[in-house]
Amino acid sequence: MKRVVLGLFAAVVLHACAAHEKTGDRAAAVGDWKAAYASYRQALTSEPDSPEIKLKFDTARTKALQDAQQRAQTCAQVNDWGCALAESDFALSVEPGNAEIASFRANAAQQVAMGQLDTAVQQAQQGQYAEAASLMDRALQLSPAPEVRTHAEDVRRIITTQGRAQADRYLHEGNFIAAHELAQLVLSLDASASAWAQNIAAEYEHFITEEVERLSREGDAARAQRDWGRAQQSYGAALSLRQGGRAAPLEAYVRHMALADQRIAGRDWNGAADAYHVALRTGQDDGYANHQLERVQLRPxxxxxxxxxxxxxxxxxxxxxxxxxxxxxxxxxxxxxxxxxxxxxxxxxxxxxxxxxxxxxxxxxxxxxxxxxxxxxxxxxxxxxxxxxxxxxxxxxxxxxxxxxxxxxxxxxxxxxxxxxxxxxxxxxxxxxxxxxxxxxxxxxxxxxxxxxxxxxxxxxxxxxxxxxxxxxxxxxxxxxxxxx
Missing domain, CATH: 2.60.40.150 (C2 domain)
Structure with a gap:
């Protein structure tokens, strides 16, 4: 039995190897050396002692590397630094120890990062602070060059200065959610804004507490009228502001009461009874679900x-x-x-x-x-x-x-x-x-x-x-x- 299993495994490996080799041959025939390189590499993994596949792999590797370097240079000449970076990344994956390629790649990464920071400045000036901060982080991850760090500091200064002013305007307008979100962003970029951000957070928490209670009361009123859909919407809105609290079991209660109504409309008596049982388990029933459960039970x-x-x-x-x-x-x-x-x-x-x-x-x-x-x-x-x-x-x-x-x-x-x-x-x-x-x-x-x-x-x-x-x-x-x- 063991010999049979080993024989089947060998057959599968050989079949996979042949398939990858054929894919590489087709790519090489049309000059797609990147694809040929990837396919021959997979074939060589399956059959590492094959001289024929190794020769094909080496040829494809050389040509793919040459193509990537040529394309990277061409892209750089027309200031398409994104293209140049992608090609140099591929070239380094083929030949990781090539110092010349690594140097070219570092320059391309710096140019791409600087372009991203230019865009981040524009976004920050247009009030798109979160987007600008995200792009700034990506630029810093892409290149550690001093020029990039200096430009990133310009972006950070614009976000913290203008963002702080905008957060204050939000607070004055009563838009506590937007003010809090922007204040937290500013705080993540400027630790000296801690006291200011805490004051906004306190205002935000007070607003959220009152808003959650207001929405919960709306849900209570709708629940009293057996308007399950409107009640679920109100409790759900309260939960979107703050998870937990009294709105959580109430939202579950009205959701299952609405489900019970739907099942009754479809004459699914057992399904309606199941929904009423779940509603009862929330502990929020005022007697109505229990009454409806009695009414929906089939009896002689x-x-x-x-x-x-x-x-x-x-x-x-x-x-x-x-x-x-x-x-x-x-x-x-x-x-x-x-x-x-x-x-x-x-x-x-x-x-x-x-x-x-x-x-x-x-x-x-x-x-x-x-x-x-x-x-x-x-x-x-x-x-x-x-x-x-x-x-x-x-x-x-x-x-x-x-x-x-x-x-x-x-x-x-x-x-x-x-x-x-x-x-x-x-x-x-x-x-x-x-x-x-x-x-x-x-x-x-x-x-x-x-x-x-x-x-x-x-x-x-x-x-x-x-x-x-x-x-x-x-x-x-x-x-x-x-x-x-």
Whole structure:
């Protein structure tokens, strides 16, 4: 096994060597001796005992060195000192001990440094103090020549003198951040400015403390209004001025509250719950995140269909069934007026129970749940009838899926749809007691309670088999659910 591995390694090395050699050959063929030199050097590293590669490397090295020296001289003649410096750097990398090249390189570096310092002077005079200081540092690193150090001192003097005056103007204008930054720059170049810079730093710290608190208060106000985006922006601005403090956990809190809202909008209930848990761990919750966490948790609920009250008769005044007479008409008018004025009261129920038996329709309610359940109650006589039928469904306080209820009148000739109402599951979860109304439906009473069972069980109802005949109107939509006080 060891021999196989060594053989594979040798094959890889030889392949790499051949590739580098071919690359060098191509570069040499077009006179690109720098590239040829680099490629042959890599090939020689892989195969140091190859006379052929060594010859190619030596040739490329000589020609690359000659080219670099010639180009450096040409660039110097036209005062392109950046080019001259780059070429001399390459030449020194090929022949580090060449004193002539080193001397040329030092002169080129000095010329480049002096040019950089000229630019730094211009930047400093234009108020670009940080840029001027950075360029001055680079020039000093590039060349230790006395002329460079002298010119750099001119730049330093301009920055410290003019920068100090500008920092004072910033301070007078109330721009404490700019004043502090410039004062620190001046101090880094002039130790004698220590007391002056400390005074500006004190002003700056006072400003930052007040500004952080102001931004935090803005965040507090937005948080109280549940405006998570604006609160996060304010707390984030405070943290950009000073890390830590009370803004840090508050920013994390509102950020995760905003994330929870986004996940709720996408019906990602588990993701929203995770975000609320993280928000709670910040220790900044005033009870709202905990409340929302309770609301977003999916739980089984028992939905009970308590009762239904329909209008005593048709829109034209005729009874649903049987012949209309004066007694029916008086009872129907009084019931309708009382229900409109007072809602579902005991008097309304008594009036409903007073409707003559021959005018009482047989009512049945079908339930259409978005989970796919299609259930029906048994038929019962009366414009008001109680059912206490129920089913179990999983939902939460944000579940906007709608449950539809269709009220049918069954008769010897089939079923007639009297009215349809529907309600989002979230309203049943939130209000627990609701009354729905719609066309010909005065009040359909529902109640909701927590249930330990899994979704699916039902009582007092049966599955609709077969489905309604073709042409049966779908469940009604758009009728608002009214919580029962």
């Amino acid at each position: 609920y028992r939905v009970v269909l308590r009762s239904v009250l329909v209008t005593p008769g048709r829109p034209d005044g005729r009874a649903w069934v049987g012949a209309s007479n004066d007694i029916f008409t008086r009872l129907a008018n009084r019931l309708t007026q009382t229900a409109r004025q007072r809602g579902m009261t005991d008097l309304v129920k008594d009036l409903a129970m007073s409707i003559p038996h021959e005018n009482r329709p047989r009512l049945r309610i079908e339930v259409h749940h978005p989970d796919g359940m299609h259930l029906t109650t048994q038929g019962r006589d009366g414009i008001y009838t109680a059912y206490d039928a129920e089913f179990v469904a999983v939902a939460n306080a944000f579940d906007d899926r709608r449950v539809g209820f269709q009220v049918y009148m069954d008769g010897p000739n089939g079923s007639e749809l009297l009215g349809s109402v529907d309600v989002p599951m979230r309203e049943l979860v939130e209000h627990r007691e609701v009354s729905l109304e719609g066309r010909s439906v005065i009040a359909l009473m529902l109640s909701t309670g927590g249930d330990g069972r899994q979704p699916g069980p039902y009582a007092g109802m049966a599955h609709v088999l077969p489905p309604p005949p073709p042409g049966t109107p779908p469940p009604g939509r758009g009728h608002a659910a009214t919580p029962i006080p």
